[in-house]
Amino acid sequence: MGKLLLGRYLQGNSFVHRLDPRAKMILCFYFVLIVFLCNNWQTYLLLSATTLLCAVLSKIKLSYFIKGVMPLIWLILFTVLLQVFFTRGGTVYWQFGPLTLTQFGLLNGVFVFCRFVLIIFMSTLLTLTTPPLAIADATESLMAPLKKIKVPVHEISLMLSIALRFVPTLMDETTKIMNAQRSRGVDFSEGSLVKRIKAVIPLLIPLFVSALTRAEDLATAMEARGYRGGEGRTKYRRQIWQLKDTVSLVFFGLVTVGLIFLRN
Amino acid sequence: MSHTYQVGTPLEEVAVKEVSFEIKNQSFTAIVGHTGSGKSTLLQHLNGLLKPTSGYLTINGHKITPETKNKELGDLRQEVGFVFQFPEAQLFEETVLKDIAFAPKNFGKSEAEALEIAREKAKLVKLPEAVLERSPFELSGGQMRRVAIAGILAMSPKILVLDEPTAGLDPVGRFEMMELFKQLHQKEGLTIILVTHQMNDVANYADHVLVMEEGQLIADTTSKELFSDPSWLKAHHLSLPQTTDFAYQLQQRGISFETLPLTEHELARFLAPKLNQRGKIDG
Ligand SMILES: Nc1ncnc2c1ncn2[C@@H]1O[C@H](COP(=O)(O)OP(=O)(O)O)[C@@H](O)[C@H]1O
Ligand SMILES: [Mg+2]
Numbered sequence: 001m002g003k004l005l006l007g008r009y010l011q012g013n014s015f016v017h018r019l020d021p022r023a024k025m026i027l028c029f030y031f032v033l034i035v036f037l038c039n040n041w042q043t044y045l046l047l048s049a050t051t052l053l054c055a056v057l058s059k060i061k062l063s064y065f066i067k068g069v070m071p072l073i074w075l076i077l078f079t080v081l082l083q084v085f086f087t088r089g090g091t092v093y094w095q096f097g098p099l100t101l102t103q104f105g106l107l108n109g110v111f112v113f114c115r116f117v118l119i120i121f122m123s124t125l126l127t128l129t130t131p132p133l134a135i136a137d138a139t140e141s142l143m144a145p146l147k148k149i150k151v152p153v154h155e156i157s158l159m160l161s162i163a164l165r166f167v168p169t170l171m172d173e174t175t176k177i178m179n180a181q182r183s184r185g186v187d188f189s190e191g192s193l194v195k196r197i198k199a200v201i202p203l204l205i206p207l208f209v210s211a212l213t214r215a216e217d218l219a220t221a222m223e224a225r226g227y228r229g230g231e232g233r234t235k236y237r238r239q240i241w242q243l244k245d246t247v248s249l250v251f252f253g254l255v256t257v258g259l260i261f262l263r264n
Numbered sequence: 265m266s267h268t269y270q271v272g273t274p275l276e277e278v279a280v281k282e283v284s285f286e287i288k289n290q291s292f293t294a295i296v297g298h299t300g301s302g303k304s305t306l307l308q309h310l311n312g313l314l315k316p317t318s319g320y321l322t323i324n325g326h327k328i329t330p331e332t333k334n335k336e337l338g339d340l341r342q343e344v345g346f347v348f349q350f351p352e353a354q355l356f357e358e359t360v361l362k363d364i365a366f367a368p369k370n371f372g373k374s375e376a377e378a379l380e381i382a383r384e385k386a387k388l389v390k391l392p393e394a395v396l397e398r399s400p401f402e403l404s405g406g407q408m409r410r411v412a413i414a415g416i417l418a419m420s421p422k423i424l425v426l427d428e429p430t431a432g433l434d435p436v437g438r439f440e441m442m443e444l445f446k447q448l449h450q451k452e453g454l455t456i457i458l459v460t461h462q463m464n465d466v467a468n469y470a471d472h473v474l475v476m477e478e479g480q481l482i483a484d485t486t487s488k489e490l491f492s493d494p495s496w497l498k499a500h501h502l503s504l505p506q507t508t509d510f511a512y513q514l515q516q517r518g519i520s521f522e523t524l525p526l527t528e529h530e531l532a533r534f535l536a537p538k539l540n541q542r543g544k545i546d547g
Contacts, residue, residue, distance in 0.1 A: 061274060179313050179348065180353065182341070183346040
């Protein structure tokens, strides 16, 4: 079950890898926002060029990014088709009942497609170049101001890191138990709906049992090592804001200026 | 056959490289090799959980090629019982008996027949009568593993495939488990294919040994043959069984053996007369 690329970290030492995780998170969210400012091909071109530049700076092969899009391809195509057939305006090329194929429709379809791809590329870049635990730490650090209004920031971040840490473990576990039950004659992929739902029980029960056992072990291990919550706790991995992080922010600022200048 | 994981992705990985071997009916075969050498991958081909990405294998007359459909594998799954590493993770039913009866029910037996088989297999793996109606989650680790193994035996397989079945058990539990497999091999006539890191078990139980290294098969031999060459084993970072190691060290101090003994019995038989002699000279 190694198909999910979203959330997978690739070790490296590129410029993007070395950026402060907080900078990367801010920029990634910021980028998702400014993608929605795009409204013509010049603006999309500008952001595509920006994305491409970031991808090149990360020294990660383009195929990894394309793999990131693949799991969502059906959702994207569906949305694009909705846009294509239900947007009106401009020259009409083809019409059938409520469906029309127009100039604006096609243009919108292409834009929506670009929007999806840009957003996915950028978030894939974040997860490919940042270890999950660094993302959790960055979240905690960025949400720190919320502590003032009694949001349990440390606990949220801890939950996030534990969840992230155990996703691959649980996926391996799922494969293993599925194989074990297949060996006992369970067929997960065939038969009627009822039969398939029934086949899930021998998978879910062992999975829950192992997840709960794991949780209990983890809690015991943490208590045994004196874990007492976030109060006064220092970090083993310190995140240090450097000049290149500021430079990256400024660069994205400039891109935004260009964007506002180019959009109509 | 060969097996490559995630073909065509950036994460492609050749786990088993062009291995070719034959396992005789009713033999006791051990597969050894370091972690990550491809043992589990190889094993999962034996009941069609994985299909070779190139090449083919034939098991009990079933041929598996990269094109074989999952539907054609039903009979094979029943003939080849597969006990995974830490098989207790597969338990899910309310009672021990029901869990053991799960596989035969899947392969078309009626409820009553399946429970009958379950009772019989529980006895075979020496589960006490008293635990049969209890929840499998209340048992000790060793007992849970017996339940899981009984659950596989309940399909009445002809071949039993075991992936590190004694991992995580205490020495007594390990010994009892291995004795169980020996009994299944000798009394029930099962073909046993066992992955293990315990060279003692290889020496004591297996007649045929396959050694894997980085996805390749580097030895296909008998246990006698394998352990007669300590320097080859050392070169491949594999250890000797305790007894053989002891004899090897004696040999280096001047006691010569025709062939290095594999079991305590053989060693004792060889040493006893010599010790007697020494006793006479000294006395
Ligand atoms: N499901 C999988 N997906 C991708 N690679 C795998 C998978 N399972 C095993 N591998 C890889 O295949 C190689 C052989 O693993 P495995 O057969 O489990 O070895 P062993 O059982 O000898 O320890 C390892 O390098 C492992 O990382
Ligand atoms: Mg293994």
